Every structure is written in C-alpha cells, then in structure tokens.
Amino acid sequence: MQHQIDDMKPDLLKSIGGAQTLAALDEIRVAALGKSGRITALMKELGALQGDARKSAGQVLNDFKNEIVRALEAKKAALELAEMNAKLASQTMDMTLPARPEETGRIHPVSMATEEMLTIFAQMGFSLAEGPDIEDDWHNFEALNIPKAHPARQMQATFFMEGDGDKILRTQTSGVQIRTMENQKPPIKIVAPGRTYRRDYDATHTPMFHQIEGLVIDKSTNLGHLKGVLLEFLKLFFETDDVQLRFRPSYFPFTEPSFEVDVGGVLARNIGREWVELLGCGMVHPNVLKNCGLDPDEYQGFAFGCGIDRLAMMKYGIPDLRPMFEADMRWIKQYGFLPLDVPTITSGLSLNGGHKK
Ligand code: DAH
Secondary structure, X not given: OHHHHHHHHHXXXXXXXXXXXXXXXXXXXXXXXXXXXXXXXXHHHHOOOOHHHHHHHHHHHHHHHHHHHHHHHHHHHHHHHHHXXXXXXXXXXXXXXXXXXXXXXXXOHHHHHHHHHHHHHHHXXXXXXXXXXXXXXXXXXXXXXXXXXOHHHHHHOOXXXXXXXXXXXXXXXXXXXXXXXXXXXXXXXXXXXXXXXXXXXXOOEOOEEEEEEXXXXXXXXXXXXXXXXXXXXXXXXXXXXXXXXXXXXXXXXXXXXXXXXXXXXXXXXXXXXXXXXXXXXXXXOHHHHHHOOOOOOOOEEEEEEEEHHHHHHHHHOXXXXXXXXXXXXXXXXXXXXXXXXXXXXXXXXXXXXXOOO
C-alpha cells in the first residue's frame, strides 16, 4: 500500500499544483477520488486485507487521502481568488467619469417643504424634536387621552407589529408631544416632522404620509399665541400676506378646546374655493399634561398637527398625492427641485410644468 501511495503521490500533488482552471482541478479530483478514481480503488483493496495489516494500511491510506483533499481545497481557493481578481480587473469602473446630466438628482417636494417649515419655525424659536416611526400604544394613543375603546382609534387604523400588540407604526406625530414633555420641563417650544402611517389609500391618502407637529408649553401660553404662530408660519411658508384663517370648533381627544383651521385668500382661490381645510390644533388637554407629569394648574399650552404632503401639494401646485411616493423618475424630474430653483404657486410655475430652466 505504502509503495502504491509513494508511486502516486508526487505526480498527483504536482498536477494539483499545476492546474490552471477550476474545471481542470475538478478533473484531477474525480480521477483520484471519484467513483472509479485511483485512491478510491486503493480503498477498495483494503477490503482484501486482514487484522493489523488492514488497520495500518487503512491509516496510511487515510492520511494520504486527507493530504490530497487538503491540497485540492487549497488549490481551489487559490483558483477562485485568481478568477475573481481577473474579473475585477476586467470590470473596472472609472470613478473620474462625470455624472450623466439627465441623472442629476432632485430635491423631493416633501423634503423641500419640510426643510422650509423647519427653517421658518427655527426662526420663530422652535427646536426640532423627533420620535420613532415604530411607536408604542402609550405614546401614540393612551397618553394622548385616547383610551383603548375610544372611537378616535377607529379613524386611525394602522399597521401592527406581528407578535407585539403594543408596537404600531405611528398614526400621528402627536406622540412626540408626549415624548418631549416626558423628557423636558417647560418652557417647551418644539416642532416634530416625520412619517406617519394609516390604513388608507386613495387620491388624497397614502398608507405612509408626513406630518409636522407643534407644541408650546409655558405658564401663560394661550390661543392668541397659537393663532399668531400659525398665521406667521403660513405667510412665510406660502410667501404671501394674502392669508386668512378660520378657526372651526372641532374635537381631538388631546386638546380642549380643539379647532380645525381653514385657510382662505390666494391659496383657496387658486383651487376655486373660499376656504381650504388645513390642520388641527387646540389647547393641550389637562389629562395629557398630567400623563406627562406636568401640573395643569401651573402649565398650559397649545399644539397643532398638519400634513406636510398636503401643504407641499398646495404650495408647489401638485395635483395628486399618490405619485409622490412611487419613486418615478419622470415625476421627480417634473416636481423635484434643483437646489437653487424653486417655483411656487405664488412666485410662478413654468408653463411646461416643473422647474424653470
Ligand atoms: N394628530 C391629529 C391627526 O393626525 C392632528 C392634530 C390635531 C394634532 C390637533 C395636534 C392637535 O397637535 O392639537 O389628525
């Protein structure tokens, strides 16, 4: 047995070392270890031996076989590496090529509107607050004075995390009010933009949309302040002084009193209406303050919540909500912005749509 191995080994190792391709290497493997390979044949011969002779021959043969297997594996890895390096070398990318002009990126109208809103609120002294998209029941509902059986939950059917009934995709940015009040003491003056989710889909509703939330809490904050902030915000955002506001009494569980705000003036006339519904707001409900550990006898404040997408559509003259989130290059080319080129309904849109050239 040893003799046969000594005969076979040098040539076999040499041919493994010399294999140029993975296919050639595999042929060598089959010729040695395949069904009718030479090593396999030696294995079969073991059957004819007896006792100690069989044991020691088996040992020698096994060592030999293992040595060949290791050599094959090492060579295979080396060939694969060489193959990959050759591929990489033949498929180089020229990083110095300039970008193709027609693939220049655009700023999405929702990003644009959010940036503008944040800039305006920052000028008014608001800071930015954020909360998670995957929210818990306490922050999205319970602490906002919306208990389990409350009908307001029905209007905000959303997506639940499998296996964890407590975790949902947030239906509103209002939960950030709670997170903020839990973590800082008044005076509080924040805005919180972000994604929100509801089980809705039609021309004016998508399952994912964007809201911006505002919250101001101090000792004597009142409705006059709320009105002033909203009026100033809308004039700056829509770049016109022709803004009228109408506060309609409404209901939200987390505010008392609650209002829906309609806007009149050029924005409504522009779409042939006298008033357009814009946002919800009110004075923060005492229960909400209590839920966050604030004493309603000491502190009061206002909150508002508003759809960013809707305001972007109004401002930039975008007719349909749905294509906003379909990642269609034609749409983003039409409605997206180059950083220094911003058409608006009041400053003028180009006739062929989209941005000015
Ligand atoms: N979260 C409400 C919604 O999604 C909007 C809203 C109404 C927010 C009144 C507020 C508010 O902060 O005071 O319908």
